Amino acid sequence: MSPGDEQGYSDYAETGHTRTRLPDTDPYGGAPRRPNRSSSRSLVTVVGVVVLLIAAIAFANRGDDSSADDASAQTDKPTSSATSASGMRPVEAKSAGVPTGFAQTEQGAQSAATNYAVALGSTGMFIKDSRHRLLGLLYTPEAVDRLQGPMDQAYSTDFLAKMGLDAAGNPPKGNTFVSRVIPVGATVQQYSADSAKVAVWYVGLIGMAGSTSTDPVTSSWKTWTFDLRWSDGDWKIDSETQQDGPAPVPGDDKAATSDEISKAIEEYGGFTYAR
Template sequence: MAAAVNYEVARSSPSYFTDRAFRHAVLDTMMTRESVSAQKRTDDQDATRVVASLGLGKENAGRMIMRAAPMGTQLSSYSPAVATVRIWMSELVGMASADSPLPVSANWTTYTLTLQWQRSDWKLADISQASGPTPLQTSDRAPDSVDAFRKMDEDFNAPPYVG
């Protein structure tokens, strides 16, 4: 399960969305030989969509915030050759900018990852996702300012991808 969580964290960084060479290097490391090309196409399309929705350009790329944290894991099936893992994750995505079309927002997603044992390691064969479950937000707090998110993003390092 650690490999599956590690792989989802690797796919949840600003560089993954803004740097095609970085994204492809990550996918080359973690995907099976049979699935890497298709996942590159899918993730390239997703990255283009995310960058466009954020209004992201070279001048404001440093203001993108993308963090993910696993809330729970479930081993759905296992054999020495194939495993299916579900990961419930909370994600922050947006721009730490007052004029952003998408301010920093929380998202809740459940990912299902199918891993295969290849090259002496667990490699991803398939990734699917579903929304939620999403908890109720606390009603006694208003969202913090974009400056607060920018400061936290600068002061706290994201958990590293260990590849």
């Protein structure tokens, strides 16, 4: 769950940097370290949201090797055109660096959910002020009232310390905290003029890149499902759930060095997802 670059972020341009670092062992192959599911789930219960936070807990409390039932990692199978280009012009407006003003259509709901996943999986969620801005921008007022307090408690000083961050959510000098959601596809499971349920399949990256880091960036595959409501001229998140997978068969890519990852983080930016 930068969800998730961890971070002194004030604008989506910060969250838009592709801060990817591979672990010493291939994150897509070999024997990647497994998360402590019990820690992840207990925190998710408190927060009720924030997929990258789950990944963060896994990163901070690696150890037990457990896996969920394959069936629980499945979502409704999308059609072959679920994420094909619609021909619609992408949104141009942004608020706090996050794309906004999506169309009141199925395609607009897909684009909204996917871009919201990217923003909520960023390092900005680890900084109190930017987290509050994202919640106010992306969630319905009722959801903000319900979630802001528990989220602040979840992103406690102790939790940030486990991630290698200071009390303000900043990484040590010379290191870069990586928290990222990279969407693979999206599908509309339910739709009406004023509500939609959209599932986003993505790979998440989280970890610390730097010469003094002992916890390299690792990857995880998740599906994040959003219940959206049409409110104040845009799609807003009313509630959401997440589950593991589906994860592809690991490949044989060679993991990059810490220096290579740090350089890539600075060179590669993000994108606006348009259905």
